[in-house]
Amino acid sequence: MSADDDRRLARVALTWLAEPGTRVVHQLVDRLGPVATLDLLLDGGSPDSRVRTAVAARSVAGDARTVAAEALDRADRLGARLVTPDDEEWPARVACLSTLRLPDVSRRVDGETAPPLCFWVRGAWPLGEALDRSVAVVGARAATGYGLHVATELGYGLAERDWTVVSGGAFGIDAAAHRGALNSGGLTVAVLACGVDRPYPMGNTALFDRIADTGLLVSEWPPGAEPLRPRFLIRNRVIAGATLGTVVVEASARSGATQTARRAIYTNRVAMVVPGPVTSAMSVGAHELLREYPDKARLVTGVAHVLEEVGRIGADLAPVARGPQRPTDALDDEARSLLEALPRRGALGVDRLAARAGVDVRIALRKLSLLEELSMVVRRDDGYALAPQPCVKKGEGRT
Amino acid sequence: MSADDDRRLARVALTWLAEPGTRVVHQLVDRLGPVATLDLLLDGGSPDSRVRTAVAARSVAGDARTVAAEALDRADRLGARLVTPDDEEWPARVACLSTLRLPDVSRRVDGETAPPLCFWVRGAWPLGEALDRSVAVVGARAATGYGLHVATELGYGLAERDWTVVSGGAFGIDAAAHRGALNSGGLTVAVLACGVDRPYPMGNTALFDRIADTGLLVSEWPPGAEPLRPRFLIRNRVIAGATLGTVVVEASARSGATQTARRAIYTNRVAMVVPGPVTSAMSVGAHELLREYPDKARLVTGVAHVLEEVGRIGADLAPVARGPQRPTDALDDEARSLLEALPRRGALGVDRLAARAGVDVRIALRKLSLLEELSMVVRRDDGYALAPQPCVKKGEGRT
Numbered sequence: 001m002s003a004d005d006d007r008r009l010a011r012v013a014l015t016w017l018a019e020p021g022t023r024v025v026h027q028l029v030d031r032l033g034p035v036a037t038l039d040l041l042l043d044g045g046s047p048d049s050r051v052r053t054a055v056a057a058r059s060v061a062g063d064a065r066t067v068a069a070e071a072l073d074r075a076d077r078l079g080a081r082l083v084t085p086d087d088e089e090w091p092a093r094v095a096c097l098s099t100l101r102l103p104d105v106s107r108r109v110d111g112e113t114a115p116p117l118c119f120w121v122r123g124a125w126p127l128g129e130a131l132d133r134s135v136a137v138v139g140a141r142a143a144t145g146y147g148l149h150v151a152t153e154l155g156y157g158l159a160e161r162d163w164t165v166v167s168g169g170a171f172g173i174d175a176a177a178h179r180g181a182l183n184s185g186g187l188t189v190a191v192l193a194c195g196v197d198r199p200y201p202m203g204n205t206a207l208f209d210r211i212a213d214t215g216l217l218v219s220e221w222p223p224g225a226e227p228l229r230p231r232f233l234i235r236n237r238v239i240a241g242a243t244l245g246t247v248v249v250e251a252s253a254r255s256g257a258t259q260t261a262r263r264a265i266y267t268n269r270v271a272m273v274v275p276g277p278v279t280s281a282m283s284v285g286a287h288e289l290l291r292e293y294p295d296k297a298r299l300v301t302g303v304a305h306v307l308e309e310v311g312r313i314g315a316d317l318a319p320v321a322r323g324p325q326r327p328t329d330a331l332d333d334e335a336r337s338l339l340e341a342l343p344r345r346g347a348l349g350v351d352r353l354a355a356r357a358g359v360d361v362r363i364a365l366r367k368l369s370l371l372e373e374l375s376m377v378v379r380r381d382d383g384y385a386l387a388p389q390p391c392v393k394k395g396e397g398r399t
Numbered sequence: 400m401s402a403d404d405d406r407r408l409a410r411v412a413l414t415w416l417a418e419p420g421t422r423v424v425h426q427l428v429d430r431l432g433p434v435a436t437l438d439l440l441l442d443g444g445s446p447d448s449r450v451r452t453a454v455a456a457r458s459v460a461g462d463a464r465t466v467a468a469e470a471l472d473r474a475d476r477l478g479a480r481l482v483t484p485d486d487e488e489w490p491a492r493v494a495c496l497s498t499l500r501l502p503d504v505s506r507r508v509d510g511e512t513a514p515p516l517c518f519w520v521r522g523a524w525p526l527g528e529a530l531d532r533s534v535a536v537v538g539a540r541a542a543t544g545y546g547l548h549v550a551t552e553l554g555y556g557l558a559e560r561d562w563t564v565v566s567g568g569a570f571g572i573d574a575a576a577h578r579g580a581l582n583s584g585g586l587t588v589a590v591l592a593c594g595v596d597r598p599y600p601m602g603n604t605a606l607f608d609r610i611a612d613t614g615l616l617v618s619e620w621p622p623g624a625e626p627l628r629p630r631f632l633i634r635n636r637v638i639a640g641a642t643l644g645t646v647v648v649e650a651s652a653r654s655g656a657t658q659t660a661r662r663a664i665y666t667n668r669v670a671m672v673v674p675g676p677v678t679s680a681m682s683v684g685a686h687e688l689l690r691e692y693p694d695k696a697r698l699v700t701g702v703a704h705v706l707e708e709v710g711r712i713g714a715d716l717a718p719v720a721r722g723p724q725r726p727t728d729a730l731d732d733e734a735r736s737l738l739e740a741l742p743r744r745g746a747l748g749v750d751r752l753a754a755r756a757g758v759d760v761r762i763a764l765r766k767l768s769l770l771e772e773l774s775m776v777v778r779r780d781d782g783y784a785l786a787p788q789p790c791v792k793k794g795e796g797r798t
Contacts (some may be wrong), residue, residue: 275676276677277545278673299689388584
């Protein structure tokens with residue numbers, strides 16, 4: 001077995017031993033690599049007692065490496081593949097999840113928050129490319145006719161304009177968004193909280209088959225994994241973090257969709273909310289979001305507004321993907337001002353940086369996260385700094 | 400005729416010669432008083448050529464003082480009265496209209512912007528007292544069943560909690576808000592753009608009679624005045640400025656209701672917006688407001704949210720009306736911080752003042768406008784300053 005295979009196997013084994021998103025596991029992998037981390041965990045050496053307990057419990061059920069090898073075999077048989085950070089198609093944007101704890105975030109987001117260790121994927125599109133220009137559309141399962149109509153229109157309109165529509169494959173709003181995208185002949189990605197071999201809910205099987213044919217089914221959990229309740233919240237961080245923005249269409253109070261939107265906000269993505277009648281229980285969560293984050297959750301009433309929000313970022317990114325003469329040519333004024341405001345040496349906190357660049361702090365955070373993705377700046381403990389090399393050219397986007 | 404009667408007659412004559420809200424007239428009255436201003440205008444001495452033309456045109460139709468005397472007679476016969484700044488019941492809050500041009504206001508608000516010179520009133524309540532704890536509820540004439548339902552509920556709920564419901568007496572949302580208030584046995588005020596003897600629209604005559612019986616019909620125009628189109632926009636500034644906040648329930652794009660909400664924002668009132676289905680043309684204007692002023696227009700879904708917004712201000716004001724031991728006892732922390740941050744001598748701009756007090760600029764603007772109303776601070780060309788006397792005690796509020 002090659003060293004590369006070893007690493008892949010270790011990542012799968014780690015996901016089986018501890019739930020995806022477990023921060024301490026991610027930190028260990030970051031420091032030691034997946035193979036050494038797996039060895040450490042199997043030796044009972046995790047610094048976190050909950051992880052030690054979980055690993056011990058799982059290890060009774062089988063040998064982690066054997067289970068991982070079986071999962072890879074099973075995936076192979078059903079035409080699914082494993083995607084890890086070593087692969088070309090790894091979606092770089094999910095790395096942002098490691099920086100979830102922003103200075104202005106005080107409110108807790110439920111569930112674990114570390115970036116994924118790997119993805120299982122069904123479908124032909126390279127994962128990273130599919131997610132490059134993507135928007136999440138999420139919402140209530142018990143959606144009303146109004147919500148289903150709006151979600152379908154959004155899915156259709158976004159996909160028609162070459163945006164990938166990402167959702168969770170649930171009944172209601174999720175399914176409507178996927179269907180809208182499929183009906184326009186566009187690309188849609190369902191991010192699941194269970195194995196890609198048994199997408200949940202069963203009632204959406206025909207829909208999942210259509211998605212797998214032309215889009216992607218994606219999961220952090222290995223084939224065979226069950227859709228346990230806590231997994232949905234863990235899954236939501238990927239929907240929020242892998243896309244440029246999240247649109248909530250209908251959400252009851254304290255629903256999973258509003259949690260996804262909060263995660264989007266905390267990872268400096270665009271959170272968008274479709275309002276509805278104040279007499280509808282299915283819009284209570286949506287209105288709560290708009291009231292809670294008046295300056296961060298944007299009210300949108302249709303595709304045009306969504307494009308206005310994510311299009312700004314998309315426009316920033318798109319030229320880079322096409323490879324401009326100078327990397328900064330592709331940036332808008334604000335991003336360029338921020339770049340110019342950075343000191344030649346050392347770092348600067350976002351507040352001072354924003355003031356220096358004459359850019360609103362909220363916009364600065366967004367633009368800096370973009371510049372970070374473009375490898376133009378790096379985030380350090382003491383603030384933002386210029387990246388060692390000015391720019392790493394990204395792979396070609398789909399055309 | 401007493402000097403007081405002279406002044407009253409002059410104010411009426413001025414309103415007849417030039418439309419209410421005309422800034423130059425208000426400035427002259429401020430400087431010279433109403434009698435000298437009237438003489439100046441009748442002599443063709445207005446510094447504004449439009450006003451000179453209007454005065455000349457009107458003077459052909461009759462002698463201004465005679466017309467004014469007739470209007471006062473006519474009002475007397477129909478049980479209406481004239482209220483001027485010399486009267487106890489003058490609503491002090493409308494004075495804020497003279498400070499409409501705030502530093503952060505760039506977008507133009509249509510129509511004239513000066514405070515009223517006088518009000519014609521039908522109904523038993525003292526005008527100032529009726530408007531003391533008041534909220535405006537305005538919206539589309541071609542309202543949907545949804546909007547009518549929401550406006551009626553708001554009118555009912557606010558009036559039930561002793562808030563005066565102010566609106567414009569139009570078909571649709573306005574009428575629903577008035578009706579809701581009447582049905583709860585509460586107080587409602589219709590601010591008209593025509594004479595109080597012939598409230599417009601005729602179709603709402605029964606409603607206007609009910610309002611005059613238990614609430615107030617109010618207008619800046621003398622009895623007999625017709626509801627000319629531009630007058631509605633001029634009237635709107637009173638609805639926005641005389642209340643603590645304005646709620647928009649359904650508004651099509653660029654409707655009068657959104658203009659009223661904008662005026663509320665520009666006079667540091669609370670602007671509130673009820674969202675609706677994005678598929679409804681009658682909510683387009685409402686959603687536009689929320690998108691245009693994400694940090695100033697508050698999304699509200701019912702009475703509780705409205706009270707949360709205006710109640711804060713109401714609570715600030717209420718103890719002062721009851722006469723606390725020390726005037727600052729009645730203030731909340733932010734208002735007190737701002738007061739303490741003011742220099743003993745000289746003025747400070749709102750930005751520096753807010754920074755010094757550690758209060759958000761937007762909140763600072765609101766609190767300062769409140770402090771101004773309480774005669775604790777004065778607004779000057781170079782910023783805010785402590786008022787010469789610490790506090791002028793307000794009259795007792797209704798109990």
